[in-house]
Amino acid sequence: DRWKREPLSIMAVVDRSGSMSGPPIENVKAALHAIVDQLGPQDRLGIAIYGTTSLVHLTPTDVADNKDGLHASIDAIAIDGSTN
Secondary structure, eight states: OOOOOOOOEEEEEEEOSGGGTTHHHHHHHHHHHHHHHHOOTTOEEEEEEESSSEEEEEEEEEOTTTHHHHHHHHHTOOOOSSOO
């Protein structure tokens, strides 16, 4: 009853190269959506993506009041070329 976990800061790294087309990228997105749904308001999530280029897709963002935005950022991940 007295145990409390510390806030989490998760940085996901997602391959968005052509080999991830179809079910692979959809599975990654489903897993990220599930993570967002289980994070608490004190937690943070960021996403780095790579394919032809590498970049920070979502800077570490507080979950509090941002779940819809986090889900939208996950949905916006798109396939891009080949692995750099």
